[in-house]
Amino acid sequence: MKLVSDFNDFLKGTVNLNQTRIDLLGARVEAIEEFLQESDWHPRILQFIEQGSWAHDTIIRPVDQGEFDADLLVKVRPVDGWSAAQYVKELGRVFRESKRYGEMTVVYDYCVTITYADDCKIDIAPLVADREHQGTLEVCNRRTDEFEASQPVEYTRWIREKNGYSGNNSFRKATRLIKYIRDIKKRFSCESVLLTTLIGHRIEWWDKGTTAFADTPSALQTIMSRLDDWLQDRPDKPKVENPSLRSQDFAELWNDTQYANFRNFVHKYRTWIDEAVEATDRAGSIEKWRRVFGDGFAKGENVKKAEASVTDRARALLRDTAAHLDGLVDTVIDYGVGILPSIFKTPRHQxxxxxxxxETVSRNVQIFAEHSTTKFKGRGHRVLSGEALARGGGLWFDVRINKFQTVPADCYVRWRITNTGAAAMAVRCGRGGxxxxxxxxxxxxxxxYRGVHMAEAFVIRRRDNRIVGQSEPFYVVIK
Known part of the structure; x- marks a missing residue:
């Protein structure tokens, strides 16, 4: 069953960014624009341009205490003698020197990020117009000190055109739902611009007025089935062209392992969505939709059998020694680490x-991880807690406090690494120190080692060797 009204309620109550946050975001962007107009940043500002999911109206509410971010481009005239890096560095200086934004500012390769105390951050990036030729637009790469062609307005126009082919904004709504699946399940990595482009190619002008996009669940099923068919025809990572700039391949945001993982999980979720639509009774359909979206779907309905059975299955696979039965890994890969009972975090050997x-211990300590083939390679690909990973290579774990700040010099960090699973317990004898x-x-x-492992960061004050900060576990799922 499609349960159209339940999808509308689910979007409004769980997935969509609520109006209060949207209004606050607008006020913050307006304040940033006013600040920049009055600052001593040298480039002449021509225009501010919304970019990304905010501009495309596919932004979603953060899940699991995550953040939502908005992208703001500052279109400027070129400055004689300035390199690409200088635009970003000088923009960062202006924000860092201000009383209002100084402690909230981090400078990245392409942008300056302002992180607020709640769950919002705003990325501000210079966009240089007409530098060498009339009509060109370029973003600035601080790391490589290079200008890179960009067409953000054309890309936004493309997304809006695609949505225009669907009924009742169903294309945009389905895009939000797929992003929600990515964020709530944490089963695959796919940057939003890459995911949105892949979704955008699944609808064409001849779909306008058809039943395939008549409502939200129909659009979701159509997009996922078409995307799965396209991916299954391409076992090797394909090219995903930026529709507004053909020379740019968004697939470069993946490595081969991440592409294979994305391909597998789209196939799995496509099957689950088909089964939910095909269910002939309301209770059975809700059960199957909850397998896709979790408990938030059809709130208030007393249909808990599926979730209870999955949790019971996970609990039955646990062992006191943490040499858990092999099926636990597959169950976690299918349903996410959310099905693990709380006792999993504290095995006996830890x-x-x-x-x-x-006296006060902050839990506002965050772990970030990047996957790399070797310890000595440069920056790798960002991975999420609970993301399924193949054996081989490794992870660089890093730690931040209050979302973006580095650990203060008067503190040091220790990592608690806890292995589970039969293979790791047999070889490492219960590593949990x-x-x-x-x-x-x-x-x-x-x-x-195959298993569901954990990394935790502890921040310790130097003067008295007391713990002042502790992260939540970062789950490493090795297939």
Whole structure:
């Protein structure tokens, strides 16, 4: 069953960014624009341009205490003698020197990011117009010190055109739902611009007025089935051209492993969505839609059988020794780490911290991870907690406090690495102790043993060796 009214309620109550946040975002962007207009940043500002999911109206509410971000381009005239890096560096200087934004500012390769105390951040990027030829637009890569062609307005026009072929904004709504599946399941990595482009290619002008996009669940089923068919025909990573700039391949945002993982999970979720639509009774359909979207779908309906059976299945696969039965990995890959009971976080072999707790211990400590084929390679691909990974290579773990700040100099970091699963327990004899960072505050861990493993960061104050910060576990699922 399609359950169209339940989808409308689910979008409004769970998926869509609520109006309060949208209004606050608008006020913050307006303040940033006014600040820049009055600042001593040298380039002449021509225009501010919304970019990304905010401009496309596919922005969604953050899940699991995550963040939503908005992209703001500052279109400027070129400055004689300035390199690409200078535009970003000088923009960062202006924000860092301000009393209002100084502590909220981080400078990245292409943009300056302002992170607010709640769950919002705004990326501000210079966009240089007519630098060498009339009509050209270029973003600035600070790391490589190069100008790169860009056509953000044309891309937004393309997305809006695609949505115009669907009924009742169903294309946009289905896009939000697919992004929600990505964020809530954490089963695959796919940057929003790449995901949106892949989705955009699944609808054409001849779809206008057809039943395939008449409502939200129909659009979702159509997009996922067409995307799955396209992916299954391409076992190797294909090219995904930017529709507004053919020379740009968005597929470069993936490595081969991430593409294979995305391909597999789109196939799995396509099957689940088909089964939910084909269910002939309301209760059975809700059960199957909840397998896709979790408990938030059809709130208030007393249909808990599917979730209970999955949780019971996970609990039955656990063992006191943490040498869990092999099926636990597959169950977590299918349903996410959310099905793990709380006792999983504290297996018997895990060591307690040897440092005493301070009077106040912050839980606003975040772990970020990048996958790399070797320990000595440069920057790798960002992975999420609970994302299924193949054996081989490893992860660089890094830690931040208050979402974006580095650990203060008066503190140091220790990592607790906890292995589970039969293979790891047999070889590593129940590894669950504390490790020093490998480089600065970062820790390297190889991906060797099938299982569901955990990494935690502890921030310890130097003057009295007390714990002042602790992260939530970062789950590493090795297939």
């Amino acid at each position: 060591q307690a911290p040897p440092w005493p707790m301070a 504390f490790e020093k960072p490998t480089d600065g505050d970062r820790r390297w861990e190889g991906l060797q």
